[in-house]
Amino acid sequence: MANTNFVSFNQEPGAYSAGRWRRLFSGLADNPAVVRIIFSVVAAATDAGAILISAAASILAYHALAYTSSSAFHAFRSFDNQGYVVAALFLVPSVMRRDYVFAHYLSFRGHFRRTLLMWNVAFASAFMLAFLMKTSADFSRGTAVFFYVGGLASVLVVRLTLVRIVTDRFGNGGIAQKRICLVGFEEEINRFTSNHEPWNLGMRIVASSVLRGPDSLADDLALAAASARVLKPEEVFILVPWSNKETIDACINAFLRVPAAIHLGPERILDRFNDMHIERIGNIASLHLVRRPLSTFEILTKRAFDMVIGTFAFLLLSPLLVLVAIAIKLDSPGPVLFFQRRYGFNQEPFNIFKFRSMTTLDNGRTIKQASANDSRITRVGRIIRRCNIDELPQLMNVIRGDMSLVGPRPHAMAHDQQYVRNIALYARRHNVKPGITGWAQVNGCRGETDTDDKMRARIEHDLAYIDHWSIWFDIKILFLTVFSRKAYANAG
Numbered sequence: 266m267a268n269t270n271f272v273s274f275n276q277e278p279g280a281y282s283a284g285r286w287r288r289l290f291s292g293l294a295d296n297p298a299v300v301r302i303i304f305s306v307v308a309a310a311t312d313a314g315a316i317l318i319s320a321a322a323s324i325l326a327y328h329a330l331a332y333t334s335s336s337a338f339h340a341f342r343s344f345d346n347q348g349y350v351v352a353a354l355f356l357v358p359s360v361m362r363r364d365y366v367f368a369h370y371l372s373f374r375g376h377f378r379r380t381l382l383m384w385n386v387a388f389a390s391a392f393m394l395a396f397l398m399k400t401s402a403d404f405s406r407g408t409a410v411f412f413y414v415g416g417l418a419s420v421l422v423v424r425l426t427l428v429r430i431v432t433d434r435f436g437n438g439g440i441a442q443k444r445i446c447l448v449g450f451e452e453e454i455n456r457f458t459s460n461h462e463p464w465n466l467g468m469r470i471v472a473s474s475v476l477r478g479p480d481s482l483a484d485d486l487a488l489a490a491a492s493a494r495v496l497k498p499e500e501v502f503i504l505v506p507w508s509n510k511e512t513i514d515a516c517i518n519a520f521l522r523v524p525a526a527i528h529l530g531p532e533r534i535l536d537r538f539n540d541m542h543i544e545r546i547g548n549i550a551s552l553h554l555v556r557r558p559l560s561t562f563e564i565l566t567k568r569a570f571d572m573v574i575g576t577f578a579f580l581l582l583s584p585l586l587v588l589v590a591i592a593i594k595l596d597s598p599g600p601v602l603f604f605q606r607r608y609g610f611n612q613e614p615f616n617i618f619k620f621r622s623m624t625t626l627d628n629g630r631t632i633k634q635a636s637a638n639d640s641r642i643t644r645v646g647r648i649i650r651r652c653n654i655d656e657l658p659q660l661m662n663v664i665r666g667d668m669s670l671v672g673p674r675p676h677a678m679a680h681d682q683q684y685v686r687n688i689a690l691y692a693r694r695h696n697v698k699p700g701i702t703g704w705a706q707v708n709g710c711r712g713e714t715d716t717d718d719k720m721r722a723r724i725e726h727d728l729a730y731i732d733h734w735s736i737w738f739d740i741k742i743l744f745l746t747v748f749s750r751k752a753y754a755n756a757g
Contacts, residue, residue, distance in 0.1 A: 301367040301443075308365040308427055313352050315419035320348025323411035347391060351416070354387035371467055373428045377421065378735070384417050446472040446496065448489045448516060449504030449530065457504050457530055471496045476505070482512065486519040493523045504530040558696040558731050570736060571670050574743075575663040582657060589645075589654060593621055596645040602658055607675035610698045615667040617675060618658035622646025651753065653746070659701045671739040672700025673727035674711075684720055691720075694727045697734070704730040704738075707745035707752045 359365065364379055445468045447454050454473055457463075463470065474489035476482060493501065501523065503516045513529065520527050535541055535554075544553040559567065590601045603621040606614050623641040642650065649655040662668040668675075673694040676684070684691045705711070705726035710719075730738070746752045 304367050304370070304431075305365040308370065308424075309356055309360060311423045311427065312359070312420050313356055315423045316352040316355060316416050317348050319416035319419045320351070320412055323408050323415050326415075327408045327411045347395070348412070350394065351387050351391045351412075354390045355383055355420075358386065359383050367431075368467055370424075370428050370431045371465075372432075373425055376424050376428070377737075380417065380420055380424065384413075384420065388413055443468045443500060444471045444496070444498045445469065445500045445502060446474070446489075446493050446498035446525070447502050447504055448474040448486075448520070449476060449502075450506075451475045453504035453506070453530065456533075457502070460536065461531075468500075471498050476512065476516075479512070482515055486515060490519045490523055493520065493525065498525050500526045500528060502528045502530045507532045559734060563734070566736060567669060567734075567739070568666070570739065571663050575660050575670055579660040579664065582660075585654070586657060589620055589649060589657075592645045593643075593649075597624060597643045599624070606678050607699065608678060608681050608695060609667055609675065610695060612692070612695045614678070615662070617668070618661050620646075620649055620655040620658055622650050622655045653702075653753065656701050663701065667698075669698040669700045670702070671730075671742045672698050672703055673730070674703050674706060674723075675699035688720055688724060690728060691724055693731070694724065697731055702742060702746040702752070703727060704742055707742055707749050709751040 359379075362379075362383075363369075364383070369375070445463065447457065447470060449457075454475065458470070472489075472492050474485065474492060476485045476489075501520050503513060503520075505512045505516065507513070507529070517527060538554045541552060541554045544551055593601050599621055601621060603619045603623075604616045605619070607617045609615045622643060623646055624643060646655070659668055663670055675681075703726070705723040708726055710723040710726055730742075
């Protein structure tokens, strides 16, 4: 035995030390809080690395294209310092906003918006500092453009990579999860676990205490609190209907003596809202369920985009518009343009412009929708409807401000009033301006809406567009409108 002990202490140099460090890191890996802290540091470090590498690469790439290699190294030092400034201006606010918390990397959702916002703030702040310090002359405009695009893309790529790593490791059970305790009525606990699957959200249930009723509430809570002290959860979720104030108060009082964060579990109605949060205005606290569809800044941004692109498209397509007008006039008697009353933003009526594609000009209380082989459709009308050309005069509606390039497609007033009565949340489509094209149309939801099911499919896409709007989403839809096969499906 003595000889064995002697051999174990006289193994290769560093072996004992290596074993000790392995045991230390193994212990740390089993501690969820430590893992999350280390992950946050790593996430911030990867962002910093991506920004600094992009700063260096942008200098070399731009100067390799525009100048000699020697000029690149001459400019390297001054702009590389700016890379450190931008990295600091990006990282510090991101840390303050808790962008690097582990929970944000369970999904890529929201990363693009947060990254774009902080990247623009960092870039603008860096240029402002350079102006105030009279060093803006050191900036190369070409290098700055390369750095802006490359840096943003690099940060998004490393964040997407981290999200993939986290989700893969969760699937394998490789990352220590946050320890939680559930306390509440059995029905509420079962609903919480089945609906939210907390084990896929970085949580591990270490205790689940069922409350049997008011008669045994004190005993149940005493046992639950005692179990929590032994099992040491980091978070406690109280799963009781919000209307049951007495039970909630009793649960809070019982677990205030336990060193864990306390959460009031989600009420059923909150499952409908993804962005709800507590908001305080002075001494008023409210549960903010739904934000405005678009903020004032977003409305101005979307309007500026519509004006620039809409005016450019109208001027570019003017020769085509003239040719189509002539073809319609020669093909059948009647006006070239067709005007119909539609509901727009906030259900305010307006006249929509379309190329006339039918022999009739319905604009009353009773309007028959066009069908696939409708005899009322003219020869030219069938062509322009199939190619979406009949909608192009609505560029004038966009320039006037009645419509947007992208948004929910407006329907005739008679149909609109019918859908409002039959389909829930239909009227919410009017919370933004209607569009020439939309998310529903590029997904093939167009043509006849002779059944409520067809209309519901459109509404689901329209509401998804409203809830996830961005300029990039508009650009994507415009691109798909021209190049996607689905955008031309079901055109009558």
